[in-house]
Amino acid sequence: MTSNRLLPGALVIVPLLLAVAAGARSGSVTPPIQAEPGNAKSGRVTSVRYLEIVTPRVSETCEALGGVHGVAFGEPVAELGNARTADLADGGRIGVRAPMRSTEQPIVRPYLLVQDIEASVEAATKAGATVAVPPVEIPGQGTFSIYILGGIEHGLWQL
Numbered sequence: 001m002t003s004n005r006l007l008p009g010a011l012v013i014v015p016l017l018l019a020v021a022a023g024a025r026s027g028s029v030t031p032p033i034q035a036e037p038g039n040a041k042s043g044r045v046t047s048v049r050y051l052e053i054v055t056p057r058v059s060e061t062c063e064a065l066g067g068v069h070g071v072a073f074g075e076p077v078a079e080l081g082n083a084r085t086a087d088l089a090d091g092g093r094i095g096v097r098a099p100m101r102s103t104e105q106p107i108v109r110p111y112l113l114v115q116d117i118e119a120s121v122e123a124a125t126k127a128g129a130t131v132a133v134p135p136v137e138i139p140g141q142g143t144f145s146i147y148i149l150g151g152i153e154h155g156l157w158q159l
Contacts, residue, residue, distance in 0.1 A: 049113040049142070049157040053096045055106045058084060061096045079138050111144055111155030120156050121145050129154070 055061050062073040062084050071086035083095030114120040117135045129149040137143045142159045
């Protein structure tokens with residue numbers, strides 16, 4: 001798949017995720033699904049904490065997203081793989097970065113906020129997921145993990 005075909009795809013997915021987040025804040029859409037076991041005890045609903053976009057066209061993607069959604073992307077953040085980030089009104093962030101290795105493919109990966117990342121990883125594993133990245137703390141950012149299920153990469157984030 002070429003990067004020219006991925007950018008339009010990202011521009012379709014990102015507005016949908018942003019619209020759901022905005023609608024949930026305003027009460028105009030159904031709230032997100034109740035969280036996996038990592039959140040179930042608290043009764044919190046799931047929200048996107050970090051939306052990661054990996055693309056070889058970082059500047060163009062930031063420019064397009066900024067223009068479409070009225071967000072401003074900052075300088076690269078080393079702790080996030082040199083992603084340029086933009087803060088969202090609901091406390092989440094979008095990060096756009098280049099692939100960090102030659103085998104990393106372009107992807108849009110949402111990281112859902114959880115209360116207990118260990119319990120969430122365990123629940124995903126019991127459901128048949130493969131853990132691609134076990135929980136890793138990023139100083140000053142939180143702890144993240146990635147699992148793969150059905151060919152889809154899912155991210156988890158705990159503050």
